[in-house]
Amino acid sequence: TMALFKPENVEDFYELGDVLGSGHFGQVRRVCERSTGTHYAAKFLKVLKSTRSLHGVDRSQVEQEVSILQMLRHPNIVALKDLFESRDEVALILELVCGGELFDFIAEKDELLESEAIFFMRQILQGLSYMHQQQIAHFDLKPENIMLSEKVAQPNIKLIDFGLAQRLEPDQEYLSSSGTPQYIAPEVIQYKPLSTAADMWSIGVITYILLSGLSPFQGYTDEETLNNVVELKYEFEEGHFRSTSDMAKDFIRKLLLFDPGDRMTADECLRHPWIKPITRKQIDKRNRSSINMKNFKKFNAKRKWKMSVNMVMMCTRLLTLRQRRGTNAEPDPLQRECDSDVEDLEVKPGSLLRRRLSSST
Ligand code: ATP
DSSP: OOOOOBOSOHHHHEEEEEEEEEETTEEEEEEEETTTOOEEEEEEEEBOSSTTOSSOBOHHHHHHHHHHHHHOOOTTBOOEEEEEEOSSEEEEEEEOOOSOBHHHHHHTOSOOBHHHHHHHHHHHHHHHHHHHHTTEEOOOOSGGGEEESSSSSSOOEEEOOOTTOEEOOTTOOOOOOOSOGGGOOHHHHTTOOOOTHHHHHHHHHHHHHHHHSOOTTOOSSHHHHHHHHHTTOOOOOTTTSTTOOHHHHHHHHTTSOSSGGGSOOHHHHHHSTTTSOOSHHHHHHHHHOBOOHHHHHHHHHHHHHHHOHHHHHHHHHHHHHHHHHOSSSOOOHHHHHHHOOOOGGGOOHHHHHHHHHHTTO
């Protein structure tokens, strides 16, 4: 079914409010439906009119994201309500997700039991299970795309950003090299045909980080990170996993497997004893084990800093300047800085640029 884009002006139906976030090709703003007073989020996307424009998405890419959102109706997946199209811009009217990112919510706590983290993991897996049943893969699962419905004590998970999502047809191979180094599966790096199992790898990485505050494959450069992924170089460092249950490690081990076919599916995850304990002993274990909060807070602070909007805008400006200057020019000092990718406290604007670029190429 083709998407129906309304040709009318969004502002005739919705009053624009404050900016909620920004992506590669436009802003997401809070809007209020004039006829009902209900609040939504409007995701504006600049659509490319000519191949020479520097900024924008292909019309076909927008249609892809829209057609996938239209197929998905689930409490843990952001819902699409309406669509508008003007001369050079498309607006997706989405269910408003007000609770912020899951990782930020958790980072504000003083302590968190595994059983409390599982409350969220189960919802993520339920959303994924639903998508995967329809052969839809997200292909960009990372903390930034796991949000919470509301600011309440026990909020619901909402998966967002279906910009890279794909409907996998049975007689078609799907190849892609998009993603964020820390979270992408080995088959993506090796440019092999992808399946919904690539999402399960990302769930393994996210769970690992959630429990320890460590990123399992993170190297000093993106290249090093990608190498660690294809060589499956990770371990449960004793110092960071002291308070983690063996069931949780078993759960992660069954996801961080090289061969996609060996990984647990979302449904299998939901039946794993860490998510669905059966014996009293299993229940007790989850209530005795906890998140490494000190380290998780550190990880999250670093992540937020790297994401900071100002940095992205600065790098985008640098990039545009450089593109105007042409590709034959000598690499300037800024260029060199943007090519290096030092982790930790030394992170430079450049590493952020690389990350953004590598997640969109
Ligand atoms: P990216 O460049 O990171 O891939 P994108 O252009 O695909 O982003 P989204 O990730 O969908 O855009 O949205 C960008 C940001 O806007 C999100 O990180 C989030 O903070 C906010 N946002 C997106 N959708 C919603 C929503 N439904 N409700 C509230 N905020 C939202």
